[in-house]
Amino acid sequence: MKIKEIVTDFFAENAPFIFVVPAVLWQLFFLYVPLCLVVYMSFQYGAEITGFTFDHYKLILSSSPYFYIIGRSVVIAACVTCLCLMCAYPVAYYLALKVGRRWKNVLLFLLTLPFWTNFLIQIYSWVFVLDQNGLINMMLLKLGIIQEPLHMINNTGAIFFVMLYYYLPFMIMPLYSILEKIQHDLLEASMDLGATHWQTFRRITLPLSMSGIKTGVFLVFVPAFGEFVIPSIIGGAHHLFVGSLISHYFLVARDSQLGAAFTIVSGFVLLVCALLFNWLCTVPLQKVQKAEQKELAS
Amino acid sequence: MKSLSSYMIPIAVGALYLFLYIPIFVLIVFSFNANAFTCAWTSFTTDWYADLFASTEVWHALKNSLIIAFSSVCLSLTIGSSLIFFGSRDTVKRLLPFFYGSLAMPEIVLAAGLLSFFSFFIVPLGAMTLIAGHTLLGLGYVIPILYDRFSELDESLIEASYDLGATQKQTFFSIVLPLLMPALMASGILVFIISLDDFLISFFCAGASVQTLPLYIFAVIRTGASPMINALSTIMLMVSSLCVLLFSFVHVRKLRTPE
Numbered sequence: 224m225k226i227k228e229i230v231t232d233f234f235a236e237n238a239p240f241i242f243v244v245p246a247v248l249w250q251l252f253f254l255y256v257p258l259c260l261v262v263y264m265s266f267q268y269g270a271e272i273t274g275f276t277f278d279h280y281k282l283i284l285s286s287s288p289y290f291y292i293i294g295r296s297v298v299i300a301a302c303v304t305c306l307c308l309m310c311a312y313p314v315a316y317y318l319a320l321k322v323g324r325r326w327k328n329v330l331l332f333l334l335t336l337p338f339w340t341n342f343l344i345q346i347y348s349w350v351f352v353l354d355q356n357g358l359i360n361m362m363l364l365k366l367g368i369i370q371e372p373l374h375m376i377n378n379t380g381a382i383f384f385v386m387l388y389y390y391l392p393f394m395i396m397p398l399y400s401i402l403e404k405i406q407h408d409l410l411e412a413s414m415d416l417g418a419t420h421w422q423t424f425r426r427i428t429l430p431l432s433m434s435g436i437k438t439g440v441f442l443v444f445v446p447a448f449g450e451f452v453i454p455s456i457i458g459g460a461h462h463l464f465v466g467s468l469i470s471h472y473f474l475v476a477r478d479s480q481l482g483a484a485f486t487i488v489s490g491f492v493l494l495v496c497a498l499l500f501n502w503l504c505t506v507p508l509q510k511v512q513k514a515e516q517k518e519l520a521s
Numbered sequence: 522m523k524s525l526s527s528y529m530i531p532i533a534v535g536a537l538y539l540f541l542y543i544p545i546f547v548l549i550v551f552s553f554n555a556n557a558f559t560c561a562w563t564s565f566t567t568d569w570y571a572d573l574f575a576s577t578e579v580w581h582a583l584k585n586s587l588i589i590a591f592s593s594v595c596l597s598l599t600i601g602s603s604l605i606f607f608g609s610r611d612t613v614k615r616l617l618p619f620f621y622g623s624l625a626m627p628e629i630v631l632a633a634g635l636l637s638f639f640s641f642f643i644v645p646l647g648a649m650t651l652i653a654g655h656t657l658l659g660l661g662y663v664i665p666i667l668y669d670r671f672s673e674l675d676e677s678l679i680e681a682s683y684d685l686g687a688t689q690k691q692t693f694f695s696i697v698l699p700l701l702m703p704a705l706m707a708s709g710i711l712v713f714i715i716s717l718d719d720f721l722i723s724f725f726c727a728g729a730s731v732q733t734l735p736l737y738i739f740a741v742i743r744t745g746a747s748p749m750i751n752a753l754s755t756i757m758l759m760v761s762s763l764c765v766l767l768f769s770f771v772h773v774r775k776l777r778t779p780e
Contacts, residue, residue: 243608243616246616246620247604249660253635256638257635257637258634261637264641314533317534321530333538333541333542336765337542340758341718341754344754347742347754348548351544351751352544352547358547388544391540445627446627446628448627449630452739465629470724479637483633483637486630
């Protein structure tokens with residue numbers, strides 16, 4: 224009897240704590256401990272020989288191929304993000320502010336539908352379209368525009384194109400949800416006060432949608448930087464990116480120590496990119512705003 | 522001039538939708554093509570569908586995927602909702618950034634970390650390790666979504682329930698739970714889709730014993746695709762669009778009933 228009482232008392236008193244623990248433990252064990260382990264491994268000699276070493280970092284930081292691979296990933300991810308933003312903004316703007324309710328639902332449904340299909344299949348379908356005896360080449364040959372099939376796959380351009388295709392909805396969605404919250408009154412007021420379309424966009428719409436832009440850029444840039452599947456299906460085996468090299472070290476070469484060091488270095492580069500973007504979003508923008516305010520005051 | 526610019530954006534939007542849907546249409550059309558090697562249309566056939574239904578590998582992979590997805594949904598919903606329901610608001614708010622970690626890094630880093638974790642502690646790779654990884658991914662979505670809905674909850678409703686003499690249990694089951702049901706459903710479906718669709722964590726942590734549907738598809742694509750994949754994707758597209766339509770229909774009806 225006594226023991227039972229003690230147990231129930233313990234549960235009653237510590238219930239909040241007990242139910243919070245599993246989530247925290249799960250996150251700790253399967254996210255933070257593995258990350259620390261990766262850091263630890265990157266300083267180890269190898270699987271058999273234990274000992275502290277900087278050798279892997281020295282190797283990565285002193286040889287140019289690693290720099291090329293990281294640089295290539297940064298450039299392609301940045302280009303995909305920029306182009307996604309430029310394509311997605313008008314679409315999100317149109318969906319959020321210009322379309323009637325009925326059409327809006329239909330268009331949104333059509334936009335989310337590809338999300339529900341397996342993404343490998345989406346990517347594979349581009350192989351089908353772009354391949355040497357794929358759809359486009361077939362059509363062009365039939366029409367007599369070309370005599371030899373074009374090489375449209377297994378190059379960086381194709382990887383870029385398919386990445387743009389895949390990540391576009393990830394940019395449209397956050398932009399749409401932030402633009403939808405903008406009140407029409409604000410835009411109308413701005414127009415009533417004599418602002419042009421461009422001024423309204425520049426002074427009202429763009430600043431209000433800044434957080435959506437940030438989310439979208441984040442949602443596209445981070446996975447695009449570590450992309451593994453698209454280069455390996457579209458790009459053949461010759462185009463190495465950060466993701467392909469990490470998976471090569473961990474799964475093929477079984478050199479987890481060097482792979483861990485490379486993961487840490489590229490993670491650091493990603494962090495620097497994120498901080499740089501954040502700085503770009505705040506500091507120059509504030510400067511411009513301050514200058515404008517001064518102009519208005521004088 | 523104005524008429525031109527007012528037509529520009531709709532045309533651009535239409536072009537973008539075309540861009541999003543071209544590959545999907547192509548895939549569907551050519552799942553009925555008898556020619557297996559090129560895109561040249563020879564004749565209409567449903568052979569690939571017959572092949573698909575005859576293949577045991579596909580169904581085995583699908584079964585594995587469904588089991589893993591279902592377990593990850595149950596686990597992440599249980600763990601996530603117990604944190605949200607029983608943790609005090611301050612605790613949850615303070616812990617929230619802790620759960621964003623899995624979203625803030627590329628999935629490949631996560632997968633590499635999990636693989637080194639499992640091999641360091643000599644955990645055999647298989648369905649269990651996949652469930653652990655997918656649950657981790659799921660928690661990153663479940664906890665923020667549930668927290669959002671929970672903090673919007675009108676506390677006066679709970680107080681009213683207590684004032685009217687309901688016990689804690691009654692309040693929970695007849696007030697709190699029904700109000701949070703849409704959020705639970707939505708995040709559950711999201712985790713299910715994420716788990717079913719996940720490739721990278723499965724690729725790293727599945728080992729040789731378990732094959733999920735994405736792993737099977739990847740293997741087939743890598744070794745030279747067969748139109749069977751087209752047939753499979755057509756069926757998956759049909760099923761998923763039916764689910765979305767059904768879901769949005771239920772959702773819309775629910776929204777309309779109060780009026």
